[in-house]
Amino acid sequence: MSAVLAALGRGTLAAARAAGQSALVLGRTLRAAPRMNRRELLRAFGHFGWESLGICLWVAVVIGVMVVVQSGLYANRFGARMALGWASGFAVTWEFGPLLLGVVLAARVGARNAAELAVLKAGGQLEGLSGISLDPYPVLLAPRWVAITASTGMLASVTLLVAVCMEVVSAWASLGVPPRVFTGSMADALGWQDVLGGTTKALFFGAAVATVSTAVGLRASGGARGVGLAAASAVVRSSFAIFGLDLLLTPVLAAGLSR
Amino acid sequence: MRMDCERVGVLHGPARALAEVSLSLAPGEHVLLCGPAGSGKTTLLKVLAGLLRPTSGAVRWDGEDVAHLDEAGRRRRQASLGMVFQTDALFDSRTVLENVLLPLHNRGVGREEARARAEAALEAVGLLQAARMRPEALSGGMRKRAGIARALVVAPEVLFADDPLAGQDPATARALCELLDRQAAGRTLVVSSPEPPPVLTIQRWWVVDGGRLVHDGPPAPALIGVEEGT
Numbered sequence: 193m194s195a196v197l198a199a200l201g202r203g204t205l206a207a208a209r210a211a212g213q214s215a216l217v218l219g220r221t222l223r224a225a226p227r228m229n230r231r232e233l234l235r236a237f238g239h240f241g242w243e244s245l246g247i248c249l250w251v252a253v254v255i256g257v258m259v260v261v262q263s264g265l266y267a268n269r270f271g272a273r274m275a276l277g278w279a280s281g282f283a284v285t286w287e288f289g290p291l292l293l294g295v296v297l298a299a300r301v302g303a304r305n306a307a308e309l310a311v312l313k314a315g316g317q318l319e320g321l322s323g324i325s326l327d328p329y330p331v332l333l334a335p336r337w338v339a340i341t342a343s344t345g346m347l348a349s350v351t352l353l354v355a356v357c358m359e360v361v362s363a364w365a366s367l368g369v370p371p372r373v374f375t376g377s378m379a380d381a382l383g384w385q386d387v388l389g390g391t392t393k394a395l396f397f398g399a400a401v402a403t404v405s406t407a408v409g410l411r412a413s414g415g416a417r418g419v420g421l422a423a424a425s426a427v428v429r430s431s432f433a434i435f436g437l438d439l440l441l442t443p444v445l446a447a448g449l450s451r
Numbered sequence: 452m453r454m455d456c457e458r459v460g461v462l463h464g465p466a467r468a469l470a471e472v473s474l475s476l477a478p479g480e481h482v483l484l485c486g487p488a489g490s491g492k493t494t495l496l497k498v499l500a501g502l503l504r505p506t507s508g509a510v511r512w513d514g515e516d517v518a519h520l521d522e523a524g525r526r527r528r529q530a531s532l533g534m535v536f537q538t539d540a541l542f543d544s545r546t547v548l549e550n551v552l553l554p555l556h557n558r559g560v561g562r563e564e565a566r567a568r569a570e571a572a573l574e575a576v577g578l579l580q581a582a583r584m585r586p587e588a589l590s591g592g593m594r595k596r597a598g599i600a601r602a603l604v605v606a607p608e609v610l611f612a613d614d615p616l617a618g619q620d621p622a623t624a625r626a627l628c629e630l631l632d633r634q635a636a637g638r639t640l641v642v643s644s645p646e647p648p649p650v651l652t653i654q655r656w657w658v659v660d661g662g663r664l665v666h667d668g669p670p671a672p673a674l675i676g677v678e679e680g681t
């Protein structure tokens with residue numbers, strides 16, 4: 193029993209330490225954001241945003257097809273095909289779209305950011321910036337944070353749009369639901385608030401991925417093992433942060449946007 | 452800039468990296484910091500350059516305790532220091548010219564002037580023709596020279612070079628020493644190296660061993676296991 197309590201205590205302390213480190217990184221990043229290097233920002237947008245567009249489109253296609261196929265089973269069973277557009281649209285814009293996009297970006301962008309920062313730390317480049325009296329936050333870290341967060345919001349808009357289009361196509365192809373019926377049901381029950389809610393959630397998920405991966409990358413130590421651990425840890429911690437935020441944000445945003 | 456260390460100690464976890472180190476560095480002095488691997492040379496350089504806060508003791512720049520400076524004040528004072536890192540610390544994602552331009556970021560230097568200064572620094576180290584290349588495409592010696600150019604672009608009062616000859620062949624090591632010798636004129640220079648570098652004639656040596664300063668004075672090759680005259 194005491195061993196279980198000790199393990200629980202260690203886990204809680206580790207989680208509190210990680211949350212504290214992330215909060216410090218977030219604070220310093222936001223403070224440095226107005227002075228950030230614009231050239232590095234453009235580079236980071238290309239690196240983390242543009243280069244992630246392809247995988248986001250694939251995610252959109254998969255989500256669109258998957259949600260319609262799954263919900264179609266129940267729609268057919270209960271004779272609720274007329275509500276398929278609303279149910280699938282709601283699921284994609286509010287839940288599956290932002291959540292899956294967040295997790296995929298945690299793996300692609302978060303791991304990449306953490307690994308790169310870990311390599312820069314091990315190679316002495318981060319210390320080198322201090323050695324030439326430059327603060328790494330405005331020069332390197334804030335541009336990455338802003339690019340990851342803003343890119344996630346932009347990619348979410350594209351992903352949700354493509355996912356909804358894929359739903360229309362897949363409902364027609366697999367269940368024979370005419371596009372006009374599907375989109376009519378969707379338009380009747382869904383509004384701009386739902387799209388805004390999903391995009392806002394994705395924006396928060398992007399900020400979580402950026403913050404956690406930066407904090408993990410900056411704490412990395414050692415060589416190849418340290419870089420590997422940083423990448424893995426960034427994915428795991430970012431995913432936990434995304435699930436936690438999803439739990440918190442859904443009722444808050446739903447209440448706020450329905451007013 | 453005058454630099455003083457008073458009974459400086461540094462702990463890396465439980466391991467002692469520096470213990471009770473006291474020394475002074477006057478403007479324009481040239482010092483060779485030597486000692487075996489793991490003796491504390493890099494730690495001492497970082498402490499002097501304000502990159503590492505000592506666990507005990509005090510470091511003063513022109514009589515001002517570095518520990519009492521806020522971050523902006525420390526960076527302002529560090530602007531007159533140049534550091535050549537053991538690992539060269541160049542960003543492979545940027546060109547050589549962009550790496551050399553980095554220290555001039557946010558210093559109120561105009562774009563044209565910054566470019567002219569960076570190109571002059573690259574010319575001084577013989578790398579102007581490689582300005583548009585990425586550091587990953589350079590040889591080890593060229594990377595070191597690019598690191599020296601980056602340190603020189605701010606026209607530092609004090610130049611620190613952390614083991615600049617590590618991993619270099621004899622010809623490259625000689626060329627780097629000649630370069631450092633030329634650039635040392637009129638500024639303070641501290642070069643760390645496990646053994647006396649060729650060409651560089653430095654009359655003051657700091658010898659560290661086990662984190663302690665065991666010698667501060669004229670060249671003492673016997674202390675680092677090098678025969679006189681070699």
